[in-house]
Amino acid sequence: MRIINIKTIFLFVGLGLIASCGSGGDSPAEPEVKLPEKSILALPVNGETCSAFGVIANDDTKAEINFSWGAASHADSYILKITQAGNLVVNQTLSTTTHKAILDKGKTYSWTITAKNTDGENLSTTHSFTTPGKPIGNYVPYAAVINFNINSSTSMASLSWIGKDEDSNTNELKYDISIKEDNVSKVSLTNQTQTSLADFAVKLNSTYQIKINTIDKHGSYSSSVLNYTYE
Structure with a gap:
């Protein structure tokens, strides 16, 4: 009986060592990084004067401009930036792919969309447009x-x-x-x-x-x- 017990103990010890070696070889999988795709800008049309805009009551120096862009895969939000003569005039984080902004008439603006998620960001190309109306100074x-x-x-x-x-x-x-x-x-x-x-x-x-x-x-x-x- 003693011999059988010793063999049995050795068998269990051997199995335990094999099991411990096997479990130690596995490493946790690296989380998959999914950066958002780049958004495609739609409106305002690049390099043109806006023909469709909203009128601002009691202020003929302003116009309401519609912005839209394509949804980007893996994006949780979008950052809309609008600049005029190098100055940032709009910097807004949005959950939609459309927005309306009230801007001065007769000026040329540039804009971008940054698609964003927890893994990172992806910046669009830069588009520009001119708001309707007579220029203030020059375009x-x-x-x-x-x-x-x-x-x-x-x-x-x-x-x-x-x-x-x-x-x-x-x-x-x-x-x-x-x-x-x-x-x-x-x-x-x-x-x-x-x-x-x-x-x-x-x-x-x-x-x-x-x-x-x-x-x-x-x-x-x-x-x-x-x-x-x-x-």
């Missing part, structure tokens, strides 16, 4: 429409943009161009007249921020920002 230029493309086979990038202004010819516009690679300055140019840059090398898994200020003959300007991660 600020529209935010430049930025075109940024990367040839994955050569890791070379091409950059171009389109500027527009209600009261200046396009050949009178000037541009400040800033390109950052992982928050380190790569290109910094001021008072340029060209609307493109020669191809330049980019790095895989790097994030690029492109900012273009469009400046009219009066010195008024608007800013357009594009963020792009090369993956």
Whole structure:
């Protein structure tokens, strides 16, 4: 009986060791990160004067402008930012994909939507528009429409943009161009007249921020920002 008991004890001890080794090999699964997709801006139409707007009673210097954008996958909320001549005039967090804002008539505004959730944020492209009415002083230029493309086979990038202004010819516009690679300055140019840059090398898994200020003959300007991660 004693021999059987000893064997039985050894058997249980062996099974216990195997069980403890097996359970220790498993590691908890990493939580899946789901960043929101980028919102597509719809209204106001980029680079145009608003034709549909709300009238503000007893104040003909203001107009109610409708904003709308596409729903972004995995987004819990949206941050609407509206700027005029580089000054932030609206900064609001919303749970919907529409909003109405009361703005000055006769001015050019830029706007973006940042889709947001607990894992992070994703910034849209910059659009611009002009509110109806006579300009106060002069129209600020529209935010430049930025075109940024990367040839994955050569890791070379091409950059171009389109500027527009209600009261200046396009050949009178000037541009400040800033390109950052992982928050380190790569290109910094001021008072340029060209609307493109020669191809330049980019790095895989790097994030690029492109900012273009469009400046009219009066010195008024608007800013357009594009963020792009090369993956």
